[in-house]
Amino acid sequence: RSAIVWFRRDLRLGDLPTLLSAADAADHCLALFVLDEKLLGPSGPARRTYLYRCLRALDEQLGGRLLVVKGDPVDVLPKVASSIDAETVHISADYGPYGTRRDTEVGEALGSVELVATGSPYAVAPGRIRKSDDTPYKVFTPFRRAWYEHGWRAPAQTDAKTVRWLEPDLPDRIAIPDDEDLGETTLPAAGEAAALARWKEFLAEDLGQYDDARNRPDLDASSRLSPFLKFGCVHPRTLLADLRGDEPSTATLRSELAWRDFYADVLHNRPDTARKNFDRRFDRIEYASGREADENFAAWCEGRTGFPIVDAGMRQLLGEGWMHNRVRMITASFLTKDLHLPWWWGARHFMRHLVDGDLASNQHGWQWTAGSGTDASPYFRVFNPTTQGEKFDPNGDYVRRWVPELAGVAGKAVHTLKDSRPDDYPEPIVDHAHERVDALRRYDDIKA
Numbered sequence: 208r209s210a211i212v213w214f215r216r217d218l219r220l221g222d223l224p225t226l227l228s229a230a231d232a233a234d235h236c237l238a239l240f241v242l243d244e245k246l247l248g249p250s251g252p253a254r255r256t257y258l259y260r261c262l263r264a265l266d267e268q269l270g271g272r273l274l275v276v277k278g279d280p281v282d283v284l285p286k287v288a289s290s291i292d293a294e295t296v297h298i299s300a301d302y303g304p305y306g307t308r309r310d311t312e313v314g315e316a317l318g319s320v321e322l323v324a325t326g327s328p329y330a331v332a333p334g335r336i337r338k339s340d341d342t343p344y345k346v347f348t349p350f351r352r353a354w355y356e357h358g359w360r361a362p363a364q365t366d367a368k369t370v371r372w373l374e375p376d377l378p379d380r381i382a383i384p385d386d387e388d389l390g391e392t393t394l395p396a397a398g399e400a401a402a403l404a405r406w407k408e409f410l411a412e413d414l415g416q417y418d419d420a421r422n423r424p425d426l427d428a429s430s431r432l433s434p435f436l437k438f439g440c441v442h443p444r445t446l447l448a449d450l451r452g453d454e455p456s457t458a459t460l461r462s463e464l465a466w467r468d469f470y471a472d473v474l475h476n477r478p479d480t481a482r483k484n485f486d487r488r489f490d491r492i493e494y495a496s497g498r499e500a501d502e503n504f505a506a507w508c509e510g511r512t513g514f515p516i517v518d519a520g521m522r523q524l525l526g527e528g529w530m531h532n533r534v535r536m537i538t539a540s541f542l543t544k545d546l547h548l549p550w551w552w553g554a555r556h557f558m559r560h561l562v563d564g565d566l567a568s569n570q571h572g573w574q575w576t577a578g579s580g581t582d583a584s585p586y587f588r589v590f591n592p593t594t595q596g597e598k599f600d601p602n603g604d605y606v607r608r609w610v611p612e613l614a615g616v617a618g619k620a621v622h623t624l625k626d627s628r629p630d631d632y633p634e635p636i637v638d639h640a641h642e643r644v645d646a647l648r649r650y651d652d653i654k655a
């Protein structure tokens with residue numbers, strides 16, 4: 208008996224329950240990845256290249272036996288299944304709007320070949336945690352409480368030898384694409400071995416200070432696991448198994464992983480929120496438009512707003528396909544509340560450049576900042592980019608790292624640039640105090 212193990216967002220071999228179900232069902236398995244244009248298109252070169260690197264690492268773990276095929280999975284799966292006489296196709300379930308639709312269509316196209324879903328990319332699968340009245344949670348803290356109470360399985364004991372792999376000698380096989388031209392961008396390490404090495408290093412060196420230091424972009428003290436989690440190079444269950452006890456740093460990191468599950472749950476229950484406001488009152492908000500709005504958006508994207516912490520963040524995004532969480536909040540607040548632009552403009556730019564770009568975490572991170580999302584993040588909370596910079600980058604090191612024009616400005620003066628704005632660094636494109644009042648007026652209008 209033979210089967211297909213269809214890899215998607217689970218590019219690893221350890222702690223992969225899909226392999227256990229495949230080993231139960233078949234004597235030989237074919238490892239398959241489908242390069243689907245519908246997913247590759249909206250990703251930028253950084254995330255596509257990062258994916259190719261993860262695929263190369265997986266292929267190496269499989270001794271070169273990963274079959275990579277380009278096309279629409281609805282066409283590819285039945286063809287590959289029939290060419291090896293597979294009786295089953297094994298997947299880890301996808302809960303995103305596109306993935307859910309695709310898997311239903313693939314299941315139908317496979318006919319008598321069964322599509323078997325085991326596990327998901329989350330500690331607790333979306334849709335599982337419900338309130339006592341059987342409706343989904345809309346606020347994080349009670350969700351997290353229920354999430355803890357629900358708990359999760361121990362890591363699955365799997366590796367390359369859990370199943371016997373078939374040689375992928377099929378005519379449609381293509382080579383894993385080469386890295387794209389990334390210009391100056393340098394990407395984080397990819398693949399399962401790198402993920403586990405980073406996790407071990409973080410546990411040994413950084414976890415103790417995580418609770419205090421995670422908000423400081425200059426210290427770079429967060430785990431940087433998001434790209435690995437995005438592509439499933441490590442499963443959150445593996446991390447949670449090491450995060451026992453109630454030390455503040457341990458509890459905070461567990462809570463961050465709960466945010467990831469929460470947003471996946473919200474998107475699963477409200478797939479419309481990938482594009483639309485979670486709080487539909489925000490549909491009426493008045494946005495800036497016209498040439499000035501377009502120019503401001505371009506300045507934000509390119510990191511030349513004249514607000515140092517905003518520009519540093521936007522340049523980090525372009526420089527390494529990743530941005531520190533605190534700075535994601537500051538730059539998102541700036542776009543929505545200082546420039547009065549729609550959150551989805553910013554979300555699209557982030558999704559194009561973030562290596563960890565994930566529809567649920569990204570769209571809902573944006574909606575939280577814009578005030579239109581879950582948790583009723585107070586709409587009147589408008590980040591002041593200058594004081595945020597002074598507070599979270601107190602010596603100015605983060606700004607100087609990413610904005611070379613400011614390398615000569617010492618200490619935290621780099622945030623205010625009083626009497627020290629270099630000629631080659633832009634003047635602020637807006638007056639924050641003025642825009643803050645304007646943002647509050649726009650929000651007041653929709654409450655009426």
Ligand code: FAD
Pocket residue numbers: 421429430431432433434436437463464466467468470530531532533535536539557561563564565566568569570572573576
């Ligand atoms: P750590 O602090 O080490 O946290 C560990 C893990 O917990 C992260 O890797 C991530 O998987 C999860 N996590 C932490 N914070 C959050 C959060 N607020 N929401 C959801 N999961 C979280 N995260 C993404 O993975 N992909 C995105 O596309 C994304 N877009 C965002 C957009 C905006 C506007 C905002 C405000 C946040 C966004 N986040 C996104 C959440 C967060 O910024 C990143 O997960 C975090 O910066 C990743 O760095 P880390 O791995 O070092 O995090």
